Amino acid sequence: MSEAPRVALFVTCLVDLFRPSVGFAAVKLMQDAGCTVEVPEAQTCCGQPAYNSGDRKDTIAIAKQVIAAFEGYDYVVAPSGSCAGMIMKHYPELFENDPAWAARAEDLSSRTHELVSFLADVLKIEHVDAAFDGTVTYHDSCSGLRELGIHDQPRKLLTDIDGLHLRELPDANVCCGFGGTFCVKYPDISNRMVSNKADLIVETGAETLLAGDMGCLMNMAGKLQRNGANVRVRHVAEVLAGMSDIPAIGEAPGDGVKS
């Protein structure tokens, strides 16, 4: 493409509401890579809460809205494997019996990417302009890993950062227990899962935990903090964009890692 690719940011509801910094980090990373980034106004959520609760009618209504809002862009990028997976893998399934919308859903699906895989696989970025001093560990969010095959991309970009050491998390591919509405519908089971995860994170000795999905991050951060664990939690985009000076997830300005 000779001109700058025109990218629409699908910011995702959790980033929009809880952690706008991740949205700005995503914009920065894509602009630094030569993209023109826009944020379509008519976006709310990808519809997963309805979809996974069995409410197909509302899911279809929301999906149609997203499809319409994101038409005409070269790419649509989301800082979440889960929301990108919803658009890429599940939207086309929703319209199996509606050829006109199915074609539009397929078209959106083919233009949509999760942020880190967009940087690494589409834009072929091998190096980001960021600095970081410390040891991190990385949790693979389920949808990103298993629906979209995101595994090596964040690790390659992270380990290329000067001063950053990556220590692998045992069972990094095992669910953290978030699961959208699952964590509030089955809190006891979710708690066991996130407790196991928190223990493994602490055992790595890493000071920072990274992942690519806000849902999982809020779940793990909330548990680590409830346990009084000494681990900071960030979205991988914050580190890649060199924004590691902002307070970590669930921390107030001025909070540091307790020693």
Next chain:
Amino acid sequence: MKVSTTRNFKANAAEQLANETLRAALTKSKGHFTDSRAIAAENLPEFEDLRDQSRDIKDHTIENLDFYLEAYEARVKESGGHVHWARTAEDARNIVLEICKSVDAKAVNKGKSMISEECAINEMLEENGIRAVETDLGEYIIQLRGETPSHIIAPAVHLTKGQVEESFRANHTHLDPDRILEEPPTLLDEARTILRQKYFEAEVGMTGANLLVAETGSSIIVTNEGNGDLSQLIPKVHIVLASIEKIVPTLEDAATILRVLARSATGQEFSSYTTVSTGPKREGDPDGPEEYHVILLDNGRTDMIGTEFQEMLRCIRCGACMNHCPVYQSVGGHAYGWVYPGPMGSVLSPGLLGVDEAGHLPNASTFCGRCEEVCPVRIPLPKLMRNWREQEFEKHLSPGAVRVGLGLWSFFARHPKLYQLATGIQMRVLARAGRARGRLSSVPLAKGWTKYRDLPAPEGRTFQSRWKSGERPQ
């Protein structure tokens, strides 16, 4: 049919989560199953192709189920065996009882069978004064303890070896109370010695079937203890109790599926014993049963054909989905409240029991996708669980509070301007409440979350409102 307590899944799960012994047992087994399967899959270059082939074999067979079942029936009869069709679990129980009565059976030796669990055969036998002897070590242990299997291939996986020792000492009272019984081999030897005697006491041997072969009229079982062979060869009568979807067209097809079965289940290349049975003892055969009966169970399976759940009938009962399921590994198999636990059970149980009874099961999943990733016949388990959720939602079976909350959320999600206004206000309130610590320990309407974890506070204004005001990254 076996009594179900799946309605109480939440309470069952809470009870199991509080069980520290269960936790110790599950922690010990988990890594063993998952690591072994991964190594076995990696060591076989054609493993992924074999999964595709196995899927295709099962799909083809289910599409032509009537044809293959009738062909199978004809071959069994040719080999001198009998075929009985059981539409329901009750039919199956009656047929088993009739056969037992015909030879005045006092005892039935049993190879491991989940269909026998589904039909509650042991309970029926006991009610009729016939002793059921489970010969699989795991099944034997839980029978001593009066428990049900918590896993489809490792029925006693919920127990520690200390608990097994306890049960043996309590039940094998004729043995020296001071004997050493701490290590698994000593437990195994003791069980083997006791079971060896029982093999010669039963008039009837009963097994399930991992596969039924239409081409030859054979049934195939795989075991690691050889107990199935002894159960079916020594007694006068051999009953095979199998569900109809176990059928495959040819021995070649069976061989393909066997190559993925053990690898997916235990990580073995092949089980220690693969036993093919075709009809009763023939003239000149040194051993074998005098009568060979096959009971083909439907029990709701044909109702799944032609529906969005048909793919579930591909299942070959390897247990890989539960070995890899973080929910199963947290709560154990008994929490599911019926015969089939884990992801395969969460799809199958609503099909056999009804979604109004078993609706919790397909909901209790994070859709993490590990089950589908390892399923040897590529059943899209999360998708099928979602199908059940859709049926529940359409039948208005989901809880009222969930429906109201979801309806409200959907309304806002479909109206971006209102959504941005409402969420903008909410986030500012939450951000203010959490400003001092950056997180909240208790939030009204979010107790399910804050009971166990803090809620990270929002940063403040939403991304969309900041972007609209012209803010851009530095």
